[in-house]
Amino acid sequence: MSIYEIFSVIFCLCGGVFFLAGTIGLIRFPDTYSRLHALTKADNLGLGFMVLGLVFVSGSVPEAIKMGLIWFLALIGSSSACYFIGNHMHISSQSGKKENGPGI
Amino acid sequence: MGLVFDLVIGLSLIGVAWSIIRARDHFQAIVLFITFGMLLSLAWTRLKSPDIAIAEAAVGAGLAGVLLMDALGTLSSSRNRPTHGNLFILLIPLVVLAGLMAYAIMFIPDDFQGLGPLVRKSMPDTHLEYPVTAVLLDFRGYDTWLELGVLLVAVLGVLCVRRASTIKGSILPAPAEPVGRWIIKLLLPLMVLIGGYLLWLGAFAPGGAFQAGVVLASGGVMLWQAGHPSLALLPRLWWKIIISSGFVFFLILASSSMFFNDHFMTHPEAKIWILGLEYAATLSIALCLISLVLASPGRNQGIKTRPPKSPEKNSCSPHSPE
DSSP states (O other), X not given: OOHHHHHHHHHHHHHHHHHHHHHHHHXXXXXXXXXXXXXXXXXXXXXXXXXXXXXXXXXXXXXXXXXXXXXXXXXXXXXXXXXXXXXXXXXXXXXXXXXXXXXX | OHHHHHHHHHHHHHHHHHHHHTOSSHHHHHHHHHHHHHHHHHHXXXXXXXXXXXXXXXXXXXXXXXXXXXXXXXXXXXTSOOOOTTGGGGHHHHHHHHHHHHHHHHTOOTTOOTTHHHXXXXXXXSSOSOXXXXXXXXXXXXXXXXXXXXXXHHHHHHXXXXXXXXGGGGOOOOOOOHHHHHHHHHHHHHHHHHHHHHHHHTTTSSOOHHHHHXXXXXXXXXXXXXXXXXXXXXXXXXXXXXXXXXXXXXXXXXXXXXXXXXXXXOOOSOHHHHHHHHHHHHHHHHHHHHHHHHTSTTSSSSTTTSOOOOGGGGGGSOOOOO
C-alpha cells in the first residue's frame, strides 16, 4: 500500500465522517434553518475531503481537475440552494404564513 | 465489497419505491421519486452503463423532478393523503410482472453474450467510434427518431392544454434576484461548455445529444428562474424551427438517403451528417425540455406575486388561486 493510498483512505474516511455528521444533523435538527446549516456546511466539507482523497489516487491531472471542478460546482449549487430556501423561508415567515420544512 | 454495495443499492431502490407508494403527501412522494432517480443512476453506473446513468440522473431525477413539482404547484388542493384502499389490486400486475421477469431471467441461455458482439462486429459499417452512439444514431435510428417525435408531441400536448400556440406568453420572467443573476453569470457559461463537451464526447465516449440537450435545458430553466428575459426574446419562428429541427432533420436525412441508395433510414457516408444530426437533436431536445417546463400549466398566473425561488422549491410556495 503506497503512501498515496494511505492518504486517500484517510481523507475519504474524514469525508465520510462529515457526511455522517451532516446527515445526522439533517435528521435531528429541529427546523429548516438549522437543517440547512447541517446540509450545506458538513456535506460540502465531506465532499471536499472525498475529492481530495480521490485526487491522490487519480490516474492523471485532467481527472483530478475534473473532480475539483465537481466539488466547486457542488459548492456553488448547494450554497445558492441554501440561500434560496432560506430566503423563501424568511419571506414566507415575514408575510405571516407558517410553513413547515419538508418533513423528511 | 462490490456485492455489498450492489445489495445496498438494490435494497434501497426497493425500499424507496415502497415509500413512494406509502408517502404521506405528494410533495414527499416527489422528493422520494427524485431520490429514486439518483439511486437508479447509481445502479446504472454499477452496471457499467454511464450513458444511461447520465441520462437518468439528468432527466429522471432532475428535469422530471422540476416538472412534477410544477404539477404539484398546480394541484395545490392535493394535501390529503392518497387513498390506500385499493393497493391490493396492484398486487395482481405486480405478481404477473415479477413472474414474467423471473421467467425471462431464468431462461437466458448460458452462452448468451448480449448484443455487444454483434454491435462490435458491425462497427466498421458505421463511421462512429463509440458503440452506444452508433446504436442510437445509426443501427437503431428509428428509435431515436421516434423519441424526438415523442418529445415534440409532448410539447404540443402541453401547448394544447394551455390553449397557446407558443410558449412565448408564458415566459414572464421571475422577479430579478441578485443571487440568481450571480449564479447565472457563473454557471451558464459552464453549462454551455459542458453541454458542448458532452455533445462532442458522444462520438467516442459516453455522452451525446440527449445528455448535452438536458444540460442545456437545465441552463435555460435556470435562466428563466433567475428572471433573465433572454428566452422571451427568441422569435416565434425560430422557436418553431428549433423545436422541430431534430425530428425534421432526421426525417430529411432518412428520406434523402433513398435517392442515393435505395434504403430508408440509412445515412450518407460522411460523418458530417451524423454530427449535424447530433447538433440539431441537441438543440431541439434542449428547447423542447425548456418549453415543457416553462409552458406547463400553473406558470401563467400569479408569477409576479411569487417570491423568487430555486427550481427545487416550487412546491413549497402557496399557489395563488387562479
